Amino acid sequence: MRMYEVGRLCVKIAGRDAKGKCVIVDIVDKNSVLIDGQVRRRKCNIKHLEPLNETVKIKKNASHSDVVKALDAMGIKVVDTKKREAKAKPGRARASKKKPETAEPAEKETAKKKKEKKK
Structure with a gap:
């Protein structure tokens, strides 16, 4: 059993997404993986992850909606944030x-005007 494999449930321990649960979606190289879940979908260093005992059955490079469905089945709620529309400054x-x-x-x-004034 490998510690970091596709479908492994982890907790992010560093950065602004810290304490968020995530699933490994793809292994990029020996030091980094692609994660998704309660965190933003992005490449992450494995030193910033704490693997848990649970795994989820997902395909490699699974979409965000597939990851959300798998986490909902485990009882982990994922809140999707939407981008706000840009307001005019x-x-x-x-x-x-x-x-x-x-x-x-x-x-x-002029000379003419002077004459008119005198009259």
């Missing part, structure tokens, strides 16, 4: 630049 209302009020240019006095 609130934009900062910027003040519009106001153009400075400029005085109208003064009219140049």
Whole structure:
């Protein structure tokens, strides 16, 4: 009996998924396996797993739904989390630049205008 085999029930002991029960779905190499269950489906170092005595009958590279069904049969509940929809980030209302009020240019006095003023 090998300690790490496909279908072996384990407990994750390191990382953010620690204390979650999982099943070995595939053996990647001598130091890492693919796990799924109460943890995110991902490659994991075998040093981060604590194998349990129980095994589950699943195929190599079984889908997430197959793993959930097998764990439900053993009485282990798996909660599926769904991705939240991305909300629009609130934009900062910027003040519009106001153009400075400029005085109208003064009219140049020509010789004709000077004569009109005198009259």
